[in-house]
Amino acid sequence: MIQHTDLSQPIYIRLKEMIRNGELKQGEKIIQEKIAEKLGVSRTPLMKALLALENEYLVESVPRRGMFIRSLDQKEIIDIYVCREAIEGMAARVLAIKKSPLIVKELKDCFAPFISQDYIDIDAYAKADENFHSLLIRLTNNAPLDKIYFFSNIHDKVTGHGLVRPPEDTLEEHFRIINAIEAGDPAEAEKQIRLHINKSKELLINQYNIDKSE
Amino acid sequence: MIQHTDLSQPIYIRLKEMIRNGELKQGEKIIQEKIAEKLGVSRTPLMKALLALENEYLVESVPRRGMFIRSLDQKEIIDIYVCREAIEGMAARVLAIKKSPLIVKELKDCFAPFISQDYIDIDAYAKADENFHSLLIRLTNNAPLDKIYFFSNIHDKVTGHGLVRPPEDTLEEHFRIINAIEAGDPAEAEKQIRLHINKSKELLINQYNIDKSE
DNA sequence: TATTACATATTTGTATACAAAATACAATAC
DNA sequence: GTATTGTATTTTGTATACAAATATGTAATA
Structure with missing residues (x-):
């Protein structure tokens, strides 16, 4: 299903919220398939949202190992x-x-x-x-x-x-x-x-x- | 084909170069399929690279219309x-x-x-x-x-x-x-x-x- | 000739399939 | 009991297919 304005936008906002309220915990690994299913979307727009969050220092990506909720020391x-x-x-x-x-x-x-x-x-x-x-x-x-x-x-x-x-x-x-x-x-x-x-x-x-x- | 360290990395570097040397011109629309083919990859890792460039102010995305090489006024x-x-x-x-x-x-x-x-x-x-x-x-x-x-x-x-x-x-x-x-x-x-x-x-x-x- | 309407072609956004790497786990050797 | 290896499972990275939206071109109309 395709909406008018890009799915990654609401996903991005939702993820930000989830990080904020602790639904996604510091250091937690993001298993794309799981989160995607939970949000009712595929990995493609989820990835877009995650990349945006990475650029805001909220998510950390380790190549070939996954994306993690960034924990700040x-x-x-x-x-x-x-x-x-x-x-x-x-x-x-x-x-x-x-x-x-x-x-x-x-x-x-x-x-x-x-x-x-x-x-x-x-x-x-x-x-x-x-x-x-x-x-x-x-x-x-x-x-x-x-x-x-x-x-x-x-x-x-x-x-x-x-x-x-x-x-x-x-x-x-x-x-x-x-x-x-x-x-x-x-x-x-x-x-x-x-x-x-x-x-x-x-x-x-x-x-x-x-x-x-x- | 899958390489060891993420294709989007070299694509990102390549695109940056292309923007720098004018191979991609200011304001130019990026037709994903074309660039992807030119670089010999699919749209997926290309998109990742483009999103990174967007966050660096080098590329501008207009939803549903495409990504453009950012021209600075x-x-x-x-x-x-x-x-x-x-x-x-x-x-x-x-x-x-x-x-x-x-x-x-x-x-x-x-x-x-x-x-x-x-x-x-x-x-x-x-x-x-x-x-x-x-x-x-x-x-x-x-x-x-x-x-x-x-x-x-x-x-x-x-x-x-x-x-x-x-x-x-x-x-x-x-x-x-x-x-x-x-x-x-x-x-x-x-x-x-x-x-x-x-x-x-x-x-x-x-x-x-x-x-x-x- | 300019303008609209329609049909067609492109192109984006999304889902999905699959290969390769990473991880988990059990079986074996020490 | 611990370490090590091999196998199964999970998960990422990439390619691809397809639907919906946009852009393009052409014919019909004013």
Whole structure:
């Protein structure tokens, strides 16, 4: 049966979901025939979807042995944070140069529901956080930059819920970034977002070191 | 017939070459059957190679209509330079932190043949240049960073030969970058490589503006 | 002559078949 | 009991067949 728009697309989305919710576990081997049957498709479009996921660092292929759900070790997670510093730093810079009120508004809207609240729902904040960071990239209107920013997928793989640090710490940081963008200060915007990402990175590094020494 | 290591690998390399040397032209539609026959393989491994190229921005897929050799417009080229500023900037920073004499040596070796020469061979220098920039990334030993740096392919698509500016201008800049890395000055290393990339970018922008007004 | 409608040819997307490699497992030797 | 070999099974990589969609060409009409 042939549908109008390419089967590999929905398969890709479905697989991503399955990886996210743990239906497919870290390090697990993907037995193509099995997954294909489960999804009710053949191996051909499944392969297409898997290759797309491989390029997003979610799946790892070992020639002649199979495809595996990628499991990130600590070094790789830190390395990804370094990449994020570079990419998001540049994004903040670009947005500050644009200095568009519309952009600033969109960014502010992400966190509007959390301002001066007694209680912040972690899940809602985690979503807002993820949304903010990918929005930042998207608003640059730089397609190649968007293309290389596929780490948001991995983001909540690092921690259970998707947050490394509590909202009390990060909410203010987010607004420092937005304010620098609003002020049209590229260097400051870049600096603030790097600080923001770097703090989470350092926290992770410390956690890993503690794990090790135990 | 089945070979030991996956047919799509050599196909991928071959296609990249064909794009590079113009055997496959910008915007050209890839008729899978034709290319497959030409390369003596079936569509299946060809598709795998094409999907890999799509993820590197070299091929563009339009569902149900086919795959095309991507043609970059001026905005995209500029956007790629912005990405390079971000990625290579971070790479230089990381290397400056590492402060390894071995790394410094490798980087210096790239341009050693060109120091205080009366005549510099453009092709040789272009190769050294490309090598230097990808080496910079590779030496960080940051796999995700490496993964998102696939613009070197596109590099010489921008100009005919792969150089935007003459060696007289860039040789010194390259050594400014290397010296900052050697000195263990991350901020300076990042600044210098950004300047370096930015100058080429600005030149391209000016050229495009001239083209337009003519 | 330009435009639409239809028939035909191409080409993509998908499923499937099959060969070769990898893996699992049992039987044998040590 | 462990190691080793040989055999059966599973799984990947590739080719191929076929259906559905798109592109092409031709004739009929305005």
